[in-house]
Amino acid sequence: MQDAQILNLYTTHQRDLLSYASSIVGDDGRAEDIAQDAYMRFSTAMSDEWRSNPVGYLFRIVRNLALDCRRRAQFEKALFSHNVDDIVEAIPAEKSAPEQEVMARNELELLQEAMDELPERTRMAVEMHRLGGYKLREIAAHMNISVSMAQYLVKEGIKHCQRRLSSTASA
Amino acid sequence: MTDIECGDAAWNQAVDWLMREHEESLDDAAREALIDWLASPAHRKAYEQARTLWLVTGLVPTSDEQSDPPSDDD
Numbered sequence: 001m002q003d004a005q006i007l008n009l010y011t012t013h014q015r016d017l018l019s020y021a022s023s024i025v026g027d028d029g030r031a032e033d034i035a036q037d038a039y040m041r042f043s044t045a046m047s048d049e050w051r052s053n054p055v056g057y058l059f060r061i062v063r064n065l066a067l068d069c070r071r072r073a074q075f076e077k078a079l080f081s082h083n084v085d086d087i088v089e090a091i092p093a094e095k096s097a098p099e100q101e102v103m104a105r106n107e108l109e110l111l112q113e114a115m116d117e118l119p120e121r122t123r124m125a126v127e128m129h130r131l132g133g134y135k136l137r138e139i140a141a142h143m144n145i146s147v148s149m150a151q152y153l154v155k156e157g158i159k160h161c162q163r164r165l166s167s168t169a170s171a
Numbered sequence: 172m173t174d175i176e177c178g179d180a181a182w183n184q185a186v187d188w189l190m191r192e193h194e195e196s197l198d199d200a201a202r203e204a205l206i207d208w209l210a211s212p213a214h215r216k217a218y219e220q221a222r223t224l225w226l227v228t229g230l231v232p233t234s235d236e237q238s239d240p241p242s243d244d245d
Binding site: 041046047051057060061064065068071075078080103104107108111112115119125126129131133135136151154155158159161162 | 182186190192193194202206210218220221222224225226227228229230231232233
Protein backbone atom coordinates (compact mmCIF):
# COMPACT_ATOMS: atom_id res chain seq x y z
CA MET A 1 0.00 0.00 0.00
CA GLN A 2 1.34 3.43 -0.89
CA ASP A 3 1.94 6.16 1.66
CA ALA A 4 -0.67 8.43 0.08
CA GLN A 5 -3.31 5.67 0.26
CA ILE A 6 -2.44 4.95 3.88
CA LEU A 7 -2.70 8.60 4.82
CA ASN A 8 -5.93 8.98 2.88
CA LEU A 9 -7.46 6.00 4.64
CA TYR A 10 -6.41 7.34 8.00
CA THR A 11 -7.72 10.87 7.41
CA THR A 12 -11.03 9.49 6.13
CA HIS A 13 -11.59 7.77 9.47
CA GLN A 14 -9.68 10.13 11.73
CA ARG A 15 -12.74 11.68 13.35
CA ASP A 16 -14.28 8.28 14.16
CA LEU A 17 -10.96 6.96 15.40
CA LEU A 18 -10.57 9.93 17.72
CA SER A 19 -14.03 9.60 19.20
CA TYR A 20 -13.56 5.84 19.56
CA ALA A 21 -10.28 6.34 21.45
CA SER A 22 -11.82 9.11 23.51
CA SER A 23 -14.75 6.89 24.49
CA ILE A 24 -12.28 4.37 25.95
CA VAL A 25 -9.81 6.67 27.69
CA GLY A 26 -12.23 9.51 28.45
CA ASP A 27 -9.77 12.24 27.48
CA ASP A 28 -9.47 14.04 24.13
CA GLY A 29 -5.80 14.86 24.55
CA ARG A 30 -4.88 11.25 25.20
CA ALA A 31 -7.10 10.23 22.30
CA GLU A 32 -5.03 12.48 20.00
CA ASP A 33 -1.81 10.78 21.14
CA ILE A 34 -3.34 7.36 20.62
CA ALA A 35 -4.53 8.22 17.12
CA GLN A 36 -1.05 9.46 16.19
CA ASP A 37 0.59 6.35 17.61
CA ALA A 38 -1.96 4.21 15.78
CA TYR A 39 -1.23 5.96 12.50
CA MET A 40 2.49 5.30 12.90
CA ARG A 41 1.92 1.63 13.67
CA PHE A 42 -0.67 1.28 10.95
CA SER A 43 1.53 2.79 8.24
CA THR A 44 4.43 0.60 9.39
CA ALA A 45 2.32 -2.55 9.10
CA MET A 46 0.67 -1.52 5.83
CA SER A 47 3.73 -0.38 3.92
CA ASP A 48 4.95 -3.90 3.16
CA GLU A 49 1.81 -5.55 1.93
CA TRP A 50 -1.85 -5.11 1.24
CA ARG A 51 -4.26 -6.33 3.89
CA SER A 52 -7.84 -7.05 3.08
CA ASN A 53 -9.49 -5.23 5.97
CA PRO A 54 -7.29 -2.20 6.65
CA VAL A 55 -10.06 -0.20 8.32
CA GLY A 56 -10.89 -2.99 10.76
CA TYR A 57 -7.20 -3.33 11.51
CA LEU A 58 -6.81 0.41 12.08
CA PHE A 59 -9.69 0.44 14.55
CA ARG A 60 -8.26 -2.58 16.35
CA ILE A 61 -4.92 -0.80 16.74
CA VAL A 62 -6.70 2.21 18.25
CA ARG A 63 -8.73 -0.04 20.55
CA ASN A 64 -5.69 -1.87 21.90
CA LEU A 65 -3.66 1.30 22.35
CA ALA A 66 -6.59 2.96 24.13
CA LEU A 67 -7.16 0.00 26.46
CA ASP A 68 -3.47 -0.05 27.27
CA CYS A 69 -3.47 3.69 27.91
CA ARG A 70 -6.44 3.35 30.24
CA ARG A 71 -4.81 0.46 32.08
CA ARG A 72 -1.60 2.45 32.54
CA ALA A 73 -3.42 5.55 33.73
CA GLN A 74 -5.45 3.55 36.26
CA PHE A 75 -2.36 1.98 37.72
CA GLU A 76 -0.33 5.11 37.93
CA LYS A 77 -3.22 6.73 39.75
CA ALA A 78 -3.71 3.74 42.05
CA LEU A 79 -0.03 3.49 42.86
CA PHE A 80 0.28 7.19 43.60
CA SER A 81 -2.70 7.07 45.92
CA HIS A 82 -1.02 4.21 47.77
CA ASN A 83 2.28 6.07 48.05
CA VAL A 84 4.25 3.53 46.15
CA ASP A 85 7.64 5.05 45.42
CA ASP A 86 9.83 4.82 42.34
CA ILE A 87 6.96 4.61 39.89
CA VAL A 88 8.92 6.62 37.38
CA GLU A 89 11.37 3.79 36.94
CA ALA A 90 8.54 1.55 35.77
CA ILE A 91 7.45 3.96 33.04
CA PRO A 92 9.55 3.52 29.90
CA ALA A 93 11.30 6.59 28.52
CA GLU A 94 9.86 8.22 25.42
CA LYS A 95 11.52 7.04 22.25
CA SER A 96 11.96 9.04 19.06
CA ALA A 97 9.54 8.38 16.22
CA PRO A 98 12.07 6.57 13.97
CA GLU A 99 13.15 4.39 16.89
CA GLN A 100 9.53 3.54 17.63
CA GLU A 101 8.91 2.71 14.01
CA VAL A 102 11.83 0.29 13.82
CA MET A 103 10.77 -1.30 17.10
CA ALA A 104 7.17 -1.63 16.00
CA ARG A 105 8.20 -3.20 12.69
CA ASN A 106 10.57 -5.68 14.33
CA GLU A 107 8.05 -6.60 16.98
CA LEU A 108 5.32 -7.20 14.44
CA GLU A 109 7.51 -9.43 12.30
CA LEU A 110 8.74 -11.41 15.28
CA LEU A 111 5.26 -11.84 16.71
CA GLN A 112 3.85 -12.92 13.38
CA GLU A 113 6.60 -15.54 13.16
CA ALA A 114 6.01 -16.59 16.76
CA MET A 115 2.27 -17.01 16.17
CA ASP A 116 2.86 -18.98 12.98
CA GLU A 117 4.98 -21.40 14.99
CA LEU A 118 2.20 -22.20 17.44
CA PRO A 119 0.25 -25.45 17.21
CA GLU A 120 -3.05 -24.90 15.39
CA ARG A 121 -5.31 -24.94 18.45
CA THR A 122 -3.03 -22.69 20.45
CA ARG A 123 -2.77 -20.21 17.59
CA MET A 124 -6.54 -20.14 17.18
CA ALA A 125 -7.08 -19.51 20.88
CA VAL A 126 -4.47 -16.72 20.98
CA GLU A 127 -5.82 -15.05 17.85
CA MET A 128 -9.40 -15.14 19.10
CA HIS A 129 -8.31 -13.74 22.45
CA ARG A 130 -5.73 -11.12 21.50
CA LEU A 131 -6.86 -10.17 17.99
CA GLY A 132 -10.58 -10.85 18.10
CA GLY A 133 -10.99 -9.62 21.68
CA TYR A 134 -13.07 -12.68 22.59
CA LYS A 135 -13.48 -13.85 26.17
CA LEU A 136 -12.30 -17.26 27.32
CA ARG A 137 -15.79 -18.74 27.55
CA GLU A 138 -16.51 -17.62 23.96
CA ILE A 139 -13.30 -19.22 22.78
CA ALA A 140 -14.11 -22.39 24.72
CA ALA A 141 -17.58 -22.55 23.17
CA HIS A 142 -16.26 -21.92 19.65
CA MET A 143 -13.50 -24.51 19.95
CA ASN A 144 -15.60 -26.97 21.94
CA ILE A 145 -13.12 -27.11 24.81
CA SER A 146 -13.30 -26.24 28.52
CA VAL A 147 -12.71 -22.70 29.75
CA SER A 148 -9.63 -23.83 31.68
CA MET A 149 -8.25 -25.42 28.52
CA ALA A 150 -8.87 -22.18 26.61
CA GLN A 151 -7.04 -20.28 29.33
CA TYR A 152 -4.18 -22.76 29.22
CA LEU A 153 -3.85 -22.45 25.43
CA VAL A 154 -3.89 -18.64 25.44
CA LYS A 155 -1.28 -18.53 28.18
CA GLU A 156 0.95 -21.05 26.42
CA GLY A 157 0.74 -18.98 23.25
CA ILE A 158 1.52 -15.74 25.06
CA LYS A 159 4.48 -17.39 26.76
CA HIS A 160 5.85 -18.49 23.43
CA CYS A 161 5.57 -14.90 22.12
CA GLN A 162 7.37 -13.59 25.21
CA ARG A 163 10.14 -16.14 24.76
CA ARG A 164 10.61 -15.15 21.13
CA LEU A 165 10.72 -11.44 21.93
CA SER A 166 13.02 -11.75 24.93
CA SER A 167 15.43 -14.15 23.22
CA THR A 168 15.92 -11.58 20.45
CA ALA A 169 16.20 -8.67 22.85
CA SER A 170 18.94 -10.38 24.83
CA ALA A 171 20.75 -11.83 21.79
CA MET B 172 17.81 -21.20 26.86
CA THR B 173 16.26 -17.83 27.51
CA ASP B 174 13.26 -19.05 29.46
CA ILE B 175 14.10 -17.22 32.66
CA GLU B 176 11.39 -14.60 32.31
CA CYS B 177 8.68 -17.06 31.31
CA GLY B 178 9.52 -19.41 34.15
CA ASP B 179 9.39 -16.43 36.46
CA ALA B 180 6.49 -16.65 38.92
CA ALA B 181 5.98 -12.89 38.88
CA TRP B 182 5.63 -12.82 35.11
CA ASN B 183 3.08 -15.64 35.28
CA GLN B 184 1.08 -13.82 37.92
CA ALA B 185 1.20 -10.61 35.89
CA VAL B 186 -0.24 -12.45 32.88
CA ASP B 187 -2.93 -13.94 35.11
CA TRP B 188 -3.89 -10.43 36.21
CA LEU B 189 -4.08 -9.21 32.63
CA MET B 190 -6.16 -12.21 31.59
CA ARG B 191 -8.47 -11.65 34.51
CA GLU B 192 -8.94 -8.02 33.53
CA HIS B 193 -9.69 -9.07 29.97
CA GLU B 194 -12.52 -11.30 31.20
CA GLU B 195 -14.22 -8.74 33.43
CA SER B 196 -13.42 -5.34 34.85
CA LEU B 197 -11.86 -5.81 38.26
CA ASP B 198 -14.03 -5.05 41.26
CA ASP B 199 -12.71 -2.92 44.10
CA ALA B 200 -11.43 -5.87 46.12
CA ALA B 201 -9.58 -7.32 43.14
CA ARG B 202 -8.14 -3.91 42.28
CA GLU B 203 -6.90 -3.51 45.84
CA ALA B 204 -5.34 -6.96 45.67
CA LEU B 205 -3.61 -6.05 42.43
CA ILE B 206 -2.31 -2.78 43.86
CA ASP B 207 -0.96 -4.66 46.89
CA TRP B 208 0.70 -7.10 44.54
CA LEU B 209 2.24 -4.21 42.61
CA ALA B 210 3.84 -2.81 45.76
CA SER B 211 6.86 -4.99 45.00
CA PRO B 212 9.23 -3.47 42.40
CA ALA B 213 9.86 -6.94 40.94
CA HIS B 214 6.14 -7.38 40.46
CA ARG B 215 5.83 -3.95 38.85
CA LYS B 216 8.62 -4.82 36.44
CA ALA B 217 6.96 -8.11 35.55
CA TYR B 218 3.63 -6.36 35.11
CA GLU B 219 5.15 -3.70 32.82
CA GLN B 220 6.76 -6.39 30.70
CA ALA B 221 3.58 -8.45 30.51
CA ARG B 222 1.47 -5.36 29.77
CA THR B 223 3.73 -4.39 26.87
CA LEU B 224 3.59 -7.92 25.48
CA TRP B 225 -0.17 -7.90 25.95
CA LEU B 226 -0.42 -4.73 23.89
CA VAL B 227 1.83 -5.81 21.02
CA THR B 228 0.20 -9.23 20.66
CA GLY B 229 -3.05 -7.34 20.09
CA LEU B 230 -1.49 -5.33 17.25
CA VAL B 231 -0.52 -8.24 15.01
CA PRO B 232 -2.59 -8.41 11.81
CA THR B 233 -4.85 -11.49 11.76
CA SER B 234 -4.48 -14.24 9.19
CA ASP B 235 -7.75 -12.90 7.79
CA GLU B 236 -6.30 -9.46 7.35
CA GLN B 237 -3.41 -11.04 5.47
CA SER B 238 -5.51 -13.06 3.03
CA ASP B 239 -9.28 -13.39 2.79
CA PRO B 240 -11.66 -10.72 4.01
CA PRO B 241 -13.10 -11.57 7.44
CA SER B 242 -16.79 -12.36 7.59
CA ASP B 243 -17.42 -9.73 10.24
CA ASP B 244 -15.66 -6.97 12.10
CA ASP B 245 -14.40 -7.41 15.63
